[in-house]
Amino acid sequence: MGTAEQTVEVVDLTETTIRELNQRLHDAADGGPQNWRITHPNGVHAIGAGINAPLEIDIDGHVGYYCAGMNKEANIRIHGSAGVGLAENIMSGTVIVDGDTSQSAAATGRGGLLVVRGNAAARCGISMKGVNIVVEGNVGHLSAFMAQKGALVVCGDAGEALGDSIYETHIYVRGSVAELGADCIEKDFKEFHTAELTGLLAEAGVDADPADFKRYGTARKLYNFNIDNADAY
Amino acid sequence: MTHEPMPSPGMRESALFDRNVIHEIQRKAREGIYDIRGFGAKRKVPHFDDLLLLGASVSRYPLEGYRERCNTAVTLGTRYAKNPIELDIPITIAGMSFGALSAQAKEALGRGASVVGTSTTTGDGGMTEEERGHSEKLVYQLLPSRYGMNPDDLRRADAIEVVIGQGAKPGGGGMLLGQKISDRVAEMRDLPKGIDQRSSCRHPDWTGPDDLEIKIGELREITDWRIPIYVKIAASRPYFDVALAVKSGADVVVLDGMEGGTAATQDVFIEHVGIPILSAISEAVDSLKDLGMHRKVQLVVSGGIRTGADVAKALALGADAVSIGVAAMIALGDNAPEHQEEYEKLGSGAGYYDDWHEGRDPAGISTQDEELGKRFNAELGGRRLANYLRAMVLETQTLARACGKSDVRNLEPEDLVALTIEAAAMARVPLAGTKWIPGLNGNTE
Ligand SMILES: Cc1cc2nc3c(=O)[nH]c(=O)nc-3n(C[C@H](O)[C@H](O)[C@H](O)COP(=O)(O)O)c2cc1C
Numbered sequence: 001m002g003t004a005e006q007t008v009e010v011v012d013l014t015e016t017t018i019r020e021l022n023q024r025l026h027d028a029a030d031g032g033p034q035n036w037r038i039t040h041p042n043g044v045h046a047i048g049a050g051i052n053a054p055l056e057i058d059i060d061g062h063v064g065y066y067c068a069g070m071n072k073e074a075n076i077r078i079h080g081s082a083g084v085g086l087a088e089n090i091m092s093g094t095v096i097v098d099g100d101t102s103q104s105a106a107a108t109g110r111g112g113l114l115v116v117r118g119n120a121a122a123r124c125g126i127s128m129k130g131v132n133i134v135v136e137g138n139v140g141h142l143s144a145f146m147a148q149k150g151a152l153v154v155c156g157d158a159g160e161a162l163g164d165s166i167y168e169t170h171i172y173v174r175g176s177v178a179e180l181g182a183d184c185i186e187k188d189f190k191e192f193h194t195a196e197l198t199g200l201l202a203e204a205g206v207d208a209d210p211a212d213f214k215r216y217g218t219a220r221k222l223y224n225f226n227i228d229n230a231d232a233y
Numbered sequence: 234m235t236h237e238p239m240p241s242p243g244m245r246e247s248a249l250f251d252r253n254v255i256h257e258i259q260r261k262a263r264e265g266i267y268d269i270r271g272f273g274a275k276r277k278v279p280h281f282d283d284l285l286l287l288g289a290s291v292s293r294y295p296l297e298g299y300r301e302r303c304n305t306a307v308t309l310g311t312r313y314a315k316n317p318i319e320l321d322i323p324i325t326i327a328g329m330s331f332g333a334l335s336a337q338a339k340e341a342l343g344r345g346a347s348v349v350g351t352s353t354t355t356g357d358g359g360m361t362e363e364e365r366g367h368s369e370k371l372v373y374q375l376l377p378s379r380y381g382m383n384p385d386d387l388r389r390a391d392a393i394e395v396v397i398g399q400g401a402k403p404g405g406g407g408m409l410l411g412q413k414i415s416d417r418v419a420e421m422r423d424l425p426k427g428i429d430q431r432s433s434c435r436h437p438d439w440t441g442p443d444d445l446e447i448k449i450g451e452l453r454e455i456t457d458w459r460i461p462i463y464v465k466i467a468a469s470r471p472y473f474d475v476a477l478a479v480k481s482g483a484d485v486v487v488l489d490g491m492e493g494g495t496a497a498t499q500d501v502f503i504e505h506v507g508i509p510i511l512s513a514i515s516e517a518v519d520s521l522k523d524l525g526m527h528r529k530v531q532l533v534v535s536g537g538i539r540t541g542a543d544v545a546k547a548l549a550l551g552a553d554a555v556s557i558g559v560a561a562m563i564a565l566g567d568n569a570p571e572h573q574e575e576y577e578k579l580g581s582g583a584g585y586y587d588d589w590h591e592g593r594d595p596a597g598i599s600t601q602d603e604e605l606g607k608r609f610n611a612e613l614g615g616r617r618l619a620n621y622l623r624a625m626v627l628e629t630q631t632l633a634r635a636c637g638k639s640d641v642r643n644l645e646p647e648d649l650v651a652l653t654i655e656a657a658a659m660a661r662v663p664l665a666g667t668k669w670i671p672g673l674n675g676n677t678e
Contacts, residue, residue: 050455066451070384085438104438108379129423223428
């Protein structure tokens with residue numbers, strides 16, 4: 001968080017092009033302002049994509065596609081809602097969105113944390129590879145599709161085909177699950193999972209009781225082809 | 234190879250149920266699964282062999298073979314990128330994944346390509362140090378699986394290739410079977426070791442051309458608009474797909490014909506989906522011309538390119554460069570006769586081996602087995618690849634000079650005729666000895 005005595009670089013996206021903004025954010029890896037406030041994002045795409053430094057960024061409003069794409073190290077707070085592919089392929093750092101997010105949030109993310117205070121649409125955490133995602137509201141269909149690593153926490157309900165063809169991602173859902181996808185099953189909590197869930201809820205600043213969640217994960221039946229499972233495909 | 238008995242006159246083989254078909258029915262009945270294999274289409278499809286070049290004569294004059302220069306350099310990615318890729322030769326190495334190929338084989342591709350001034354391409358498995366280290370110009374693929382995808386590799390790539398499809402399997406995803414998911418491959422892909430990896434056929438974070446345009450915008454932002462962005466498509470509806478790739482902001486379109494190679498795909502996919510590259514180039518070029526973008530967005534084509542003749546004909550049809558997969562593997566030493574005995578043990582033979590998905594390649598190329606991998610000498614492999622590429626370039630120049638061209642890209646459709654009516658219709662050049670291009674000028678001439 002930027003403290004009072006640190007200067008905050010304010011960039012108004014009605015006056016600055018996305019190219020100029022991103023170039024300045026990229027250049028910040030070699031020094032320069034570390035605290036940023038971006039005003040009037042107005043749904044512009046690729047805001048803060050490819051940041052490679054521990055910047056603190058507040059965005060005042062709604063963002064378009066691929067905000068914080070491939071983020072490394074930065075902590076980005078979006079005081080609005082986000083379009084498709086928020087924090088896609090995130091590597092590290094934190095992205096927090098106060099509102100809702102469109103589909104494919106944190107798709108293929110490899111590290112870091114995404115927190116969605118509202119709902120996330122379809123394909124949340126699709127092909128995730130190590131990112132942790134906490135959604136306070138609901139997630140849409142095909143969330144955690146082919147999810148490989150990391151954890152998806154859903155405090156509300158999950159749509160159809162949750163965790164379809166999942167690998168080793170851990171899914172925790174407090175509400176209902178419309179339908180589990182192929183090879184995704186409900187699983188018991190072990191000590192590790194309770195600790196993981198408790199930690200993620202705390203990190204995300206979500207007040208919820210881990211005991212209210214159910215856990216889902218892979219049945220590992222589709223890991224190697226077996227003709228007897230052909231009807232699962 | 235085990236030798237089949239010579240059929241005697243009373244033993245008539247069925248054209249429909251030939252020995253391969255019968256063998257395959259028997260195998261399916263036994264195992265209950267489709268055939269998965271590597272290599273490209275093995276059936277005969279109309280190809281560059283069905284075209285001929287018209288050498289110069291009285292109406293046009295040729296260039297001197299060993300004296301007059303014939304340029305082979307080509308620049309890719311001139312549309313938007315600050316740093317387009319400058320190649321000395323119009324032949325590039327196609328994307329082949331680490332995982333499908335051993336680290337040593339990837340290194341050899343880099344070594345060979347760099348010596349002759351061309352690029353290599355990563356694949357469905359991320360970028361390895363071996364290939365980055367040895368490839369002067371490296372194209373980094375962004376595939377649906379996004380295995381190993383990371384912004385640092387994007388930033389150290391010389392170009393990005395957004396892979397939408399592959400000629401061997403338009404509409405299909407990647408596949409790497411458990412035998413090849415070694416510790417290193419598993420770690421790079423964030424997958425458990427030893428599982429059958431089937432990657433998705435659609436990108437996870439965009440659907441349709443409007444999204445693709447925004448996705449390409451994001452990649453440009455991440456890389457500060459420095460490097461070119463290619464879009465690779467499988468040849469199926471090239472006129473529309475090329476137009477949409479251009480509309481989405483591609484600097485380069487890579488068009489891969491149905492006969493193009495693969496490391497592992499269902500045989501039914503390899504042989505039955507997509508269209509031959511011969512029939513796709515003219516459509517792609519028409520599309521670029523209709524948009525006023527021919528030569529502004531460069532066109533790289535692939536699928537069964539083997540010789541300088543194939544290269545010359547592809548360029549004459551309007552491509553800016555070609556890329557090679559299977560031929561590069563063979564140049565490295567795959568299917569070499571010195572491994573005949575071992576190929577036989579695998580139920581195959583040198584010249585037939587296509588079970589690249591099994592990871593038991595005696596040549597140490599399409600494997601993740603450390604012992605097999607060690608057999609392959611990357612330096613020697615690289616030298617062989619460089620030799621092969623040089624020879625192909627010489628062939629291409631020979632043909633271009635014979636047609637009177639001082640630049641291989643000055644070859645044009647007017648330099649071509651077709652040997653068959655099919656090839657004439659597909660490539661849109663006249664049937665040899667006629668002015669007839671079936672489908673274009675009807676059958677009146
Ligand atoms: C062993 C092997 C691995 C391949 N891996 C990939 C890949 O990872 N990504 C991709 O886009 N294409 C891949 N391809 C396809 C090639 O990039 C290229 O499209 C094809 O090989 C061209 O046809 P050709 O082999 O007849 O030259 C692979 C091909 C081979 C032979």
